Amino acid sequence: MKEVNFVQPKYQAIIDDIKSNILSGTYKSGDQIPTESALQISYNVSRQTVRKAILELSNEGFLRSEKGSGTYVSKQYRTRSNGRPAKKTIGVEQDVPLVMINAYYEELEVPFFCLDDVQSSYIATRELIAKGHTQIGIIAKMDDLQGKYRMKGFIKALGEAKLRFHPELVLSFDTTTKSDLHASLEKFLIDYRGGLTALVCYNDEVGLEVINACKRLGISIPDELSLIGQDNSYIAKNASIKLTTLTHHQEQMGRDAADWVIKLLQGKKNWLQLIITPPY
Secondary structure, rough: OOOOOOOOHHHHHHHHHHHHHHHHOOOOOOOOOOOHHHHHHHHHHOOOHHHHHHHHHHOOOOOEEOOOOOOEEHHHHHHHHHHHOOOOOOOEOOOOOEEEEEEOOOOOOOEEEEOOHHHHHHHHHHHHHOOOOEHHHHHHHEHHHHHHHHHHHHHHHHOOOOOOOOOOHHEOOOOOHHHHHHHHHHHHHHHHHHEEEEEEEEEEHHHHHHHHHHHHHHHOOOOOOOEEEEEEEEHHHHHHOOOOOEOOHHHHHHHHHHHHHHHHOOOOOOOOEEEEEEOO
């Protein structure tokens, strides 16, 4: 395990360490750097922290990522004075507009288009409350901002309705434990059967996992357990079982982002504008 100074933010310490290895020649142009999993272990940090560091180094021209292949040392950094990145214009790197869709990093001041995930989960929870449910649980992914914001919306809706938040009715998972979700889900449903009457699901994929688990356990939906998903994804649209879910206008978001980039190139948009697309 590397000994890195974490007095500064963890992701910044990783950036400095990798940048030092590149400038010293330890990592040469075109070399593949260790995988995210290997960097997690090496620096003893979360995957999200590693990804923040890689994104920042990519924005500065030190790294480039190839889908399905890995992350490599870029040649771009050699074109900059003494290997130091040029003055950074946040949101625009080397005159190339940058906009993030459906996700963003709090540490980076970049323009983004995304769903208001707090509002999304809030609406889902309010819908269940309006149907008379008081014992409502949530299945939440907790290693990304989307999952954390959706948890926040869930808690907000319960608070406004003066309903008690039951920590035991929260089933959380992350990227590394997702493969075990079906097993933990069955145990969760067995343990709280009879007390739990409704579930807010992290997304439609999780909602369908719940439906399949309920079928195996003989739990009737919606008579015994009501569910609501989020995102109105192709998974929900094409599933053989109907899942109540919230609308998420992915295509519109993509069109809005493309329109924003075009107008930016034409000098008609302020590139620092931050845009949130709420569910409707």
